[in-house]
Amino acid sequence: MNYRAVVYYIGTILKVVxxxxxxxxxxxxxxxxxxxxxxxxxxxxxxxxxxxAFAPFAPKKKKFGSKEGLVIVGLSWIVVSMIGxxxxxxxxxxxxxxxxxxxxxxFTTTGATILEDIEIAPKGGLMWRSLTHWLGGMGILxxxxxxxxxxxxxxxxxxxxxSPGPAVGKLVSKVRRSAAISYFIYLALTVIQxxxxxxxxxxxxxxxxxxxxxAGTGGFAVLNSSAQSYSVYVKIVLIxxxxxxxxxxxxxxxxxxxxxxxxxxxxxxxxxxxxxxLSIAAVTACVFNTFATFGEALLQASFAVxxxxxxxxxxxxxxxxxxxxxxxxxxxxxxxxTCAGSTGGGLKFSRVIVLIRTAGVSLxxxxxxxxxxxxxxxxxxxxxxxxxxxxxxxxxxxxxAGISVLLLCLFGNDMETSFFTMVTMFNNVGxxxxxxxxxxxxxxxxxxxxxxxxxxxxxxMLIGRLEIFPILLLFAPQSWSRRF
Numbered sequence: 368m369n370y371r372a373v374v375y376y377i378g379t380i381l382k383v384v385x386x387x388x389x390x391x392x393x394x395x396x397x398x399x400x401x402x403x404x405x406x407x408x409x410x411x412x413x414x415x416x417x418x419x420a421f422a423p424f425a426p427k428k429k430k431f432g433s434k435e436g437l438v439i440v441g442l443s444w445i446v447v448s449m450i451g452x453x454x455x456x457x458x459x460x461x462x463x464x465x466x467x468x469x470x471x472x473x474f475t476t477t478g479a480t481i482l483e484d485i486e487i488a489p490k491g492g493l494m495w496r497s498l499t500h501w502l503g504g505m506g507i508l509x510x511x512x513x514x515x516x517x518x519x520x521x522x523x524x525x526x527x528x529x530s531p532g533p534a535v536g537k538l539v540s541k542v543r544r545s546a547a548i549s550y551f552i553y554l555a556l557t558v559i560q561x562x563x564x565x566x567x568x569x570x571x572x573x574x575x576x577x578x579x580x581x582a583g584t585g586g587f588a589v590l591n592s593s594a595q596s597y598s599v600y601v602k603i604v605l606i607x608x609x610x611x612x613x614x615x616x617x618x619x620x621x622x623x624x625x626x627x628x629x630x631x632x633x634x635x636x637x638x639x640x641x642x643x644x645l646s647i648a649a650v651t652a653c654v655f656n657t658f659a660t661f662g663e664a665l666l667q668a669s670f671a672v673x674x675x676x677x678x679x680x681x682x683x684x685x686x687x688x689x690x691x692x693x694x695x696x697x698x699x700x701x702x703x704x705t706c707a708g709s710t711g712g713g714l715k716f717s718r719v720i721v722l723i724r725t726a727g728v729s730l731x732x733x734x735x736x737x738x739x740x741x742x743x744x745x746x747x748x749x750x751x752x753x754x755x756x757x758x759x760x761x762x763x764x765x766x767x768a769g770i771s772v773l774l775l776c777l778f779g780n781d782m783e784t785s786f787f788t789m790v791t792m793f794n795n796v797g798x799x800x801x802x803x804x805x806x807x808x809x810x811x812x813x814x815x816x817x818x819x820x821x822x823x824x825x826x827x828m829l830i831g832r833l834e835i836f837p838i839l840l841l842f843a844p845q846s847w848s849r850r851f
Contacts, residue, residue: 368847369435376439377446378421380507384447385414390498391454394572395491403489406457413450438846440508441837444829447507448474454495460488464818471825473499474507475832476710478586478680478797479824481814485591490572496587497579503832504583504612504710505553509546552619553710557582560608567601581608584711586680586797593811594670594681602666605681606673610643613677613705634745635717639706642716646672646700653693668693676700678712680797682811698787701796712795712831714764721749721757763835768793771827778819788820792827 388411395403448471455466465481472479473496482488557578564574573589580587590596594605614636621630630636650668651661658664667684674681675697686694704713724742731740742749768789775785791797798811813824830838840846 368438372435373439373442374421376508377443378418380418380443380447381414381421381450382418384451384502384507385411385418387498387502388414388454388495391491391495394494395489398490398572400489400491403458403491406454407491407495409457410450410453413453417446417450434846437837437840440833441841443508444474444833444837448829451499454492458489458492460492464821465814468813468821468825469496470499471828472797473497473585473587474503475795475828476500476503476583476585476678476712477792477795477828477832478580479792479813479828480587480798481812483812483814485589490589493576493587493589494572497576497585497589500583500585500587501557501579502583504585505550509549548620549616552616552623553582556608556611556619560604563604563608564601567598567604569597569601577605578608580681581605581679582612582710584609584612584677584679584705584709584795586674588681593683595683599666602670602683606669609673609677609679609681612679613709613711614639615706615708617708632745635706635720638720639716642703643672643676646676646696649696650693653690653696657689671697672700675796676703676705676713678704678794678796680791682798698790701790701794704794714761714794717744718757718761720744721754722761724749725754725758760835763839764793767827767830767835771823774823775820778817778823780816780820788824789827792824793831795828795831 388407392404392407392411395401395407448467451474452463452466452470455461455469456463460466461469461481468479468481471477478500485493560578560581561574564577565571569577576587576589577594579585586593588594594602597605615633618630618633618636621627621633647665647669650672651665654668655661655664658667670681670683671686673679678701686697702714703719704715705711707715707717721742721744724744728740728742731738742754771789771793772782772785775788776782780788798813813821816824826838
């Protein structure tokens with residue numbers, strides 16, 4: 368274990384995150400929220416103080432392997448969340464524990480909140496909430512790789528363990544350039560959505576915060592009604608961009624460099640779009656009698672599917688009133704989630720494809736034991752190690768989900784509340800799917816849950832965003848030994 372490399376990179380990311388606190392600070396200045404300024408100053412000083420305190424530990428050799436990569440990713444997300452909770456605590460918006468819940472929910476792009484009245488919160492604090500979504504969506508460490516030069520290839524370990532999906536490929540040969548391209552596309556799409564919202568009559572503050580939450584597929588809103596009070600035009604813009612940010616960014620890179628045919632042949636991309644369309648059709652059929660017109664039913668179903676499949680979590684209606692069939696479909700949509708290499712959560716559509724094809728190959732092996740049957744993705748053989756990795760991840764996914772539901776039940780929640788809470792937290796969806804049930808109530812706030820349940824939820828949010836291994840392996844003694 369290269370301990371000095373671990374400390375160095377965590378310290379560097381703390382200094383980088385400190386710089387982003389200028390955004391909510393300026394927001395508070397613009398709205399003349401003088402009392403809200405100091406919490407951001409204090410938090411920035413804590414970030415910088417911790418970051419510079421780690422500076423003397425800079426290693427002579429910054430090269431490291433998978434073990435260090437896992438520890439850096441897991442620890443950095445925990446430390447950043449712990450310090451990022453201070454603006455809520457210093458401003459009196461929440462106690463430190465609830466502020467930590469809010470911050471983890473923000474950085475993991477879950478969007479679950481403990482705030483019961485969002486609109487009375489300071490605008491700077493609301494900007495910080497949405498900004499944590501934007502930073503966590505593409506990945507805090509991926510941003511670090513985009514701006515910090517590195518002469519070795521070990522930094523790819525950070526991108527590999529922080530980026531969602533069964534396999535992460537560099538867009539180009541250099542890690543730093545690959546990370547920079549990803550963030551350039553991310554920033555460009557962010558700006559485009561802000562412009563579209565401004566054209567729809569949304570003010571600048573709400574356009575920026577809505578976009579940050581959409582880009583990170585997080586779902587923090589600045590209104591108690593989430594997205595319900597916006598116009599049909601704005602809702603359609605949100606539908607489009609929620610789906611845009613749930614697609615693998617490799618597809619956008621191929622489009623940018625002019626390889627349209629290759630981009631449109633991506634099996635995960637095409638399969639995901641088909642899955643979304645079929646889900647919208649199924650949910651529309653289930654809720655058709657709930658609304659006055661077919662157009663309204665289609666809009667509601669499209670928004671719900673886009674919000675949940677992208678794991679964003681915006682809502683425009685109380686889905687607790689929908690039929691059990693519609694809610695069951697939406698629960699499945701939440702579990703499947705988005706494409707690999709996107710900003711969304713869930714199991715990932717590419718994993719679903721691999722799991723289905725692995726099951727098909729197993730059946731063919733039984734029917735034709737002498738035949739050669741290979742799992743393929745995009746017409747390329749999916750290696751045995753990769754296939755076993757996907758299967759192993761799925762087993763761990765089911766195990767963590769089952770234990771989470773059990774613990775939530777033991778901590779005083781009913782079965783329905785426990786199940787939907789696990790689905791929304793573990794898949795980083797937010798409260799929209801479970802709105803109105805059990806302890807959550809109609810406010811869509813998790814403030815009423817006891818502290819033990821909140822610990823389970825925070826763990827689920829972190830382990831879901833980082834896809835189990837970086838957090839789980841922090842508890843393995845082998846991760847900290849000098850030998851692996």
